[in-house]
Amino acid sequence: xxxxxxxxxxxxxxxxxxxxxxxxxxxxxxxxxxxxxxxxxxxxxxxxxxxxxxxxxxxxxxxxxxxxxxxxxxxxxxxxxxxxxxxxxxxxxxxxxxxxxxxxxxxxxxxxxxxxxxxxxxxxxxxxxxxxxxxxxxxxxxxxxxxxxxxxxxxxxxxxxxxxxxxxxxxxxxxxxxxxxxxxxxxxxxxxxxxxxxxxxxxxxxxxxxxxxxxxxxxxxxxxxxxxxxxxxxxxxxxxxxxxxxxxxxxxxxxxxxxxxxxxxxxxxxxxxxxxxxxxxxxxxxxxxxxxxxxxxxxxxxxxxxxxxxxxxxxxxxxxxxxxxxxxxxxxxxxxxxxxxxxxxxxxxxxxxxxxxxxxxxxxxxxxxxxxxxxxxxxxxxxxxxxxxxxxxxxxxxxxxxxxxxxxxxxxxxxxxxxxxxxxxxxxxxxxxxxxxxxxxxxxxxxxxxxxxxxxxxxxxxxxxxxxxxxxxxxxxxxxxxxxxxxxxxxxxxxxxxxxxxxxxxxxxxxxxxxxxxxxxxxxxxxxxxxxxxxxxxxxxxxxxxxxxxxxxxxxxxxxxxxxxxxxxxxxxxxxxxxxxxxxxxxxxxxxxxxxxxxxxxxxxxxxxxxxxxxxxxxxxxxxxxxxxx
Amino acid sequence: xxxxxxxxxxxxxxxxxxxxxxxxxxxxxxxxxxxxxxxxxxxxxxxxxxxxxxxxxxxxxxxxxxxxxxxxxxxxxxxxxxxxxxxxxxxxxxxxxxxxxxxxxxxxxxxxxxxxxxxxxxxxxxxxxxxxxxxxxxxxxxxxxxxxxxxxxxxxxxxxxxxxxxxxxxxxxxxxxxxxxxxxxxxxxxxxxxxxxxxxxxxxxxxxxxxxxxxxxxxxxxxxxxxxxxxxxxxxxxxxxxxxxxxxxxxxxxxxxxxxxxxxxxxxxxxxxxxxxxxxxxxxxxxxxxxxxxxxxxxxxxxxxxxxxxxxxxxxxxxxxxxxxxxxxxxxxxxxxx
Numbered sequence: 001x002x003x004x005x006x007x008x009x010x011x012x013x014x015x016x017x018x019x020x021x022x023x024x025x026x027x028x029x030x031x032x033x034x035x036x037x038x039x040x041x042x043x044x045x046x047x048x049x050x051x052x053x054x055x056x057x058x059x060x061x062x063x064x065x066x067x068x069x070x071x072x073x074x075x076x077x078x079x080x081x082x083x084x085x086x087x088x089x090x091x092x093x094x095x096x097x098x099x100x101x102x103x104x105x106x107x108x109x110x111x112x113x114x115x116x117x118x119x120x121x122x123x124x125x126x127x128x129x130x131x132x133x134x135x136x137x138x139x140x141x142x143x144x145x146x147x148x149x150x151x152x153x154x155x156x157x158x159x160x161x162x163x164x165x166x167x168x169x170x171x172x173x174x175x176x177x178x179x180x181x182x183x184x185x186x187x188x189x190x191x192x193x194x195x196x197x198x199x200x201x202x203x204x205x206x207x208x209x210x211x212x213x214x215x216x217x218x219x220x221x222x223x224x225x226x227x228x229x230x231x232x233x234x235x236x237x238x239x240x241x242x243x244x245x246x247x248x249x250x251x252x253x254x255x256x257x258x259x260x261x262x263x264x265x266x267x268x269x270x271x272x273x274x275x276x277x278x279x280x281x282x283x284x285x286x287x288x289x290x291x292x293x294x295x296x297x298x299x300x301x302x303x304x305x306x307x308x309x310x311x312x313x314x315x316x317x318x319x320x321x322x323x324x325x326x327x328x329x330x331x332x333x334x335x336x337x338x339x340x341x342x343x344x345x346x347x348x349x350x351x352x353x354x355x356x357x358x359x360x361x362x363x364x365x366x367x368x369x370x371x372x373x374x375x376x377x378x379x380x381x382x383x384x385x386x387x388x389x390x391x392x393x394x395x396x397x398x399x400x401x402x403x404x405x406x407x408x409x410x411x412x413x414x415x416x417x418x419x420x421x422x423x424x425x426x427x428x429x430x431x432x433x434x435x436x437x438x439x440x441x442x443x444x445x446x447x448x449x450x451x452x453x454x455x456x457x458x459x460x461x462x463x464x465x466x467x468x469x470x471x472x473x474x475x476x477x478x479x480x481x482x483x484x485x486x487x488x489x490x491x492x493x494x495x496x497x498x499x500x501x502x503x504x505x506x507x508x509x510x511x512x513x514x515x516x517x518x519x520x521x522x523x524x525x526x527x528x529x530x531x532x533x534x535x536x537x538x539x540x541x542x543x544x545x546x547x548x549x550x551x552x553x554x555x556x557x558x559x560x561x562x563x564x565x566x567x568x569x570x571x572x573x574x575x576x577x578x579x580x581x582x583x584x585x586x587x588x589x590x591x592x593x594x595x596x597x598x599x600x601x602x603x604x605x606x607x608x609x610x611x612x613x614x615x616x617x618x619x620x621x622x623x624x625x626x627x628x629x630x
Numbered sequence: 631x632x633x634x635x636x637x638x639x640x641x642x643x644x645x646x647x648x649x650x651x652x653x654x655x656x657x658x659x660x661x662x663x664x665x666x667x668x669x670x671x672x673x674x675x676x677x678x679x680x681x682x683x684x685x686x687x688x689x690x691x692x693x694x695x696x697x698x699x700x701x702x703x704x705x706x707x708x709x710x711x712x713x714x715x716x717x718x719x720x721x722x723x724x725x726x727x728x729x730x731x732x733x734x735x736x737x738x739x740x741x742x743x744x745x746x747x748x749x750x751x752x753x754x755x756x757x758x759x760x761x762x763x764x765x766x767x768x769x770x771x772x773x774x775x776x777x778x779x780x781x782x783x784x785x786x787x788x789x790x791x792x793x794x795x796x797x798x799x800x801x802x803x804x805x806x807x808x809x810x811x812x813x814x815x816x817x818x819x820x821x822x823x824x825x826x827x828x829x830x831x832x833x834x835x836x837x838x839x840x841x842x843x844x845x846x847x848x849x850x851x852x853x854x855x856x857x858x859x860x861x862x863x864x865x866x867x868x869x870x871x872x873x874x875x876x877x878x879x880x881x882x883x884x885x886x887x888x889x890x891x892x893x894x895x896x897x898x899x900x901x902x903x904x905x906x907x908x909x910x911x912x913x914x915x916x917x918x919x920x921x922x923x924x925x926x927x928x929x930x931x932x933x934x935x936x937x938x939x940x941x942x943x944x945x946x947x948x949x950x951x952x953x954x955x956x957x958x959x960x961x962x963x964x965x966x967x968x
Contacts, residue, residue: 051965200963251964265955275715295946296953300715300939305741309708312701312738316681316712319699320720324712342702432959469697469713469720472633472676477645477692479700489647490692 020237025084027092031109032101033070034077037179042079044183044197049083050429052192053242056083057428059091071133073104085241089539093614099182101125103134115148124157150234156181163221167214177218184222190238194223246431253430255394255423260290262401263325264297265435270409271442275317276325277302277310282365283421284329284355311336318348321468327353330372337380340414344384346478347464349408356420358610367610368422370535373589376416377564383501385508388564390418392538395430409443411511412463422536422612449473454488462507509565518567523556526576529626532558534590537583537613544618555622571598581605581625583613638669645695656807656833657687663810671821673721680723681710683730686761687754690725704735707742710749718936724751728769729759743797746825748934753790756835757842764838791913791927794828801827802928806847825934846922855917859925864898867921874898884911903929
C-alpha cells in the first residue's frame with residue numbers, strides 16, 4: 001500500500017467473516033530469530049505469491065553473525081517481500097504487514113512499519129527473558145507503544161503445540177513448526193493457495209514423513225485459525241489483484257544465480273571453457289558456490305589462496321585458451337588491480353565481477369553500496385582502460401554476464417562487471433529466456449602460422465590475436481613489459497609506447513560502436529528532467545519516475561548499463577534535457593564521469609547508509625529539482 | 631609447424647631475442663641447460679609453457695622458443711596454476727627467484743606446492759635482489775651488506791627447500807647453475823614427476839652477490855662443502871669421500887663424521903628420498919659446519935591436483951549426465967503465466 005491512493009477499501013458485509021479490502025501493492029516482512037526459519041517462510045510465501053500471479057521483489061536480511069545468541073537483536077533474521085498488481089522493482093519503502101516472532105524482531109523493525117500497518121506477534125515468545133534481550137523494560141504489547149498500529153496478538157506457541165500434538169515430536173521439535181503455522185495464517189490473510197507450500201514441504205522432508213506431516217498440519221492449522229477465529233476489529237483480508245505480466249515460464253532469480261548462469265551461457269555462446277577463480281568474500285561468495293556445484297558444465301572453479309592468486313589464475317587460464325573469470329567485492333578488487341593491468345597490457349580476455357558493498361576497507365560487508373565505480377573505470381596504475389558494465393536487477397544479471405563474456409572475448413580485454421550486495425541477494429520473478437534466442441559469438445583462435453606475431457590485431461576491433469599454447473608453430477611470449485606494435489617483442493621505444501597506449505585506449509573506446517544505443521527506460525527522450533542511474537538504483541528510480549509522471553511531472557528515467565565506454569548517443573540524449581539528476585549510493589561517481597565527459601551540469605543525489613534508495617526519496621528529489629525552475 | 635619431437639634440437643628452443651643478462655650471470659648457464667634438455671624430453675615444442683614473475687631470472691621465457699608468459703612479481707605460480715587448469719596437456723614451468731617466490735610471492739609458492747599442481751618450479755636463488763640493484767633478499771645470509779642494509783642485514787634467511795618441504799611439496803631438489811651434468815638430470819626428473827616439482831638452483835650474481843656459493847662451486851674446495859644426495863647411497867663427501875653424515879638418534883640431528891676416525895661405513899646415513907624427516911634435516915644443512923646437500927632431497931609422488939580436479943569432474947558428469955543449460959534454467963520451482 002505504498003501508493004495508498006490506489007488502494008481501494010471494500011468492506012465485506014457478510015456477517016461473521018473477516019472483512020476484505022483490495023490493495024494494489026503490499027510489503028510484508030517476516031522477522032524472527034535466526035533459528036525461527038524466516039528465510040524458508042519467506043521463500044514459500046514468495047512461491048505462493050508468484051503462483052497467485054502478483055509481480056514481486058524480495059530481499060532477505062540476515063545477520064552478519066553466523067550463530068547469534070537466540071533472542072538477541074543482532075540475531076534477527078528477516079525476509080521482506082513487496083508484491084502487487086503493478087510492476088514491482090524494489091523490495092518496498094515501508095512495511096505494511098510485519099510478522100514479529102519475538103520482541104527482538106519487533107524492536108529492530110518497528111521503525112519501518114507504516115503507521116496503521118498490521119503487526120502480527122507471537123505472544124508466546126514475549127517472555128520476560130526475551131523482552132529483556134530486546135531491551136524492553138515493559139512489554140510493548142501492554143505499554144501502549146503500539147497504539148498507532150493494528151496489532152494481532154496470537155499465542156502461536158500454544159497453537160502450534162496443539163496442532164502437531166499427534167506427531168509426538170517433543171516440545172522443541174514441535175515449536176520448530178511455528179513458522180509454518182504463521183505462514184498458514186499469512187497465506188489466509190492474503191488469500192493465497194497453500195498447496196504450493198504443502199508440496200514444497202513434502203519434497204523438502206521426503207525422508208522424514210513425520211516432520212513433513214507435522215509442518216503441513218501446522219500450516220493447515222494456521223490457515224484454519226484465520227478462517228474460523230473471530231478477528232479483532234481492524235483486521236482485514238488483503239485482496240491483491242494479479243499483475244499483468246508477459247506470458248511465459250517464470251522462476252524466481254537472485255542476482256548471484258543470474259550471474260552464474262549467465263556466465264555458463266556466455267561460455268556456451270562463445271564456445272569456450274571458463275575458469276572461475278575466486279576467493280571467499282562477502283557478499284560475492286555465492287557466485288563461487290553456485291558455479292562449484294555445476295561441474296557438469298564447462299565452467300571449472302578454483303578457490304585460490306587469495307584475491308591476487310584468483311585473478312592471476314584467471315589470467316593464466318585466458319592465456320591458455322579458456323576464459324578466466326574472477327569475482328570479489330571492493331577490497332578484493334583492489335588487491336586484483338595489478339593483475340587486471342597485466343591482462344590489459346597482455347591483451348587477454350578476463351571477466352572481473354565486483355559485487356560491491358559498503359566501504360572503505362571492511363566497511364559494511366553485508367550492506368549495499370555503489371562506491372566502486374570510479375575504481376572500476378579509473379582505479380589502476382598506468383593508463384589502463386577497460387570496459388565497465390553493470391547489472392541493474394536480479395533478472396538483468398543473466399544477460400549482463402553474457403555481455404561481459406562477449407566483450408571480453410571479442411576485444412581481448414578485461415571487462416569489469418559491477419553488481420552489488422542488494423542485487424546479489426534480492427530475488428524477483430524472471431521470465432526464463434530461451435538460450436537459442438541469443439546470438440552466439442564463437443571465439444576464433446589463431447591457427448595460421450604464416451605471418452603470425454603476438455601483436456597482430458583485428459583492424460576493426462583492434463583486438464589482439466589469440467593464439468593458445470598447444471598450437472603448433474605459434475609459440476610466442478607475452479608479458480607485462482611494453483611490446484612492439486609491429487612484432488610483439490619487448491620494446492622500450494618512446495614512439496611505440498605512445499602508439500600502444502593510444503591503441504589500448506582506442507580499442508576500448510571503439511566498443512561504444514558495438515553496444516546498443518542508450519534508450520530511455522520511461523518517459524520522453526527530451527524534456528525538463530532526466531533521472532540517470534546505473535546498477536541497483538533501477539528499482540527506486542523507476543518507481544519514483546513512474547509515480548512522478550502519474551502526478552504530471554515531466555521526468556524521464558535513463559539507466560546506463562555500459563558505463564565505460566558510454567553508448568555513442570548518450571551525450572546527445574542527455575543534452576535534450578534541461579536538468580539531469582543522478583541518484584547513486586555513493587558520494588557521486590557517475591555524476592562526476594558525466595560532468596567530466598560531457599561538460600553537462602548533472603546534479604547528484606547521494607546516499608551511503610548501506611540501504612537502497614526509498615521511492616519517496618527519489619520522488620522528493622525529482623520535485624525539488626523541478627521546483628528550482630519556478 | 632608441428633615438428634616431430636625426435637628431430638628437435640637445442641636450436642629449436644632458442645628464441646630470436648637477444649639475451650640481456652649481465653655478463654657472467656649464472657642465468658646463462660641455466661638457460662643453456664634447459665634449452666639443451668628440451669629435445670630430450672621428447673615433448674612437442676608447442677606443449678611447453680614457461681611462466682615467470684619479475685626479476686632477472688623471470689626474463690627467461692623470452693629466450694625460450696616455446697610458449698611463455700612474463701607476468702607480475704610473485705604471481706607466476708598462480709598464473710601457471712590457471713594455465714594448467716585450463717589445459718592439463720601442457721607442460722608448465724615456473725621460472726622464479728628468491729625474492730619473487732619467497733618474498734612477494736611466498737603465499738603462492740606455498741599453495742602451489744601444497745595443492746600439488748603439476749608445475750615444474752625452478753627457483754633461481756642468488757640470495758639478492760638483482761634487478762632492483764642489489765637489496766638483500768629473504769635468502770641473504772645474516773650480515774649481508776646491501777643498499778637497503780648498509781650496516782649488514784640482521785634478519786635470518788629462510789631455506790627454500792625447507793619451505794618447499796614444509797609446504798608439502800612431493801618433489802624437492804637442489805642443484806647448481808653452472809653444473810649442467812648435475813642440473814640437467816635433476817630437472818629432467820622434475821619434469822617427469824606428475825605433480826609440483828620444486829628445484830632450487832644456486833645461482834651466482836656476479837654483480838651484487840658474487841661468489842656467494844663459492845664454497846659449493848669452486849672445484850678445489852667444493853667436495854668438502856657439499857654432499858650429493860643420491861637415493862639409496864650413503865651420504866659421503868670430501869675429496870676422498872672420507873667424510874659422511876650420521877644421524878644422531880638420541881638428539882634427532884645430523885652430524886658430520888670422518889670415516890675411520892669416529893665412524894664406520896655402516897654409521898653413515900643412506901639417502902632415502904622418500905623419507906620426509908630425513909629430507910628436512912638434509913635441506914636445513916648449512917655451511918661451514920655442514921656440507922650443503924644437492925640432488926633430489928625428497929621425492930614421494932601423490933596424485934596431482936589438476937588430475938584430481940579432472941577426475942572429480944568426469945565422475946560427476948557421468949552421474950549427472952549431459953549438461954543442459956535449458957534444463958538448468960527450468961530447474962527448481964517454475965510457473966507459467968498464460
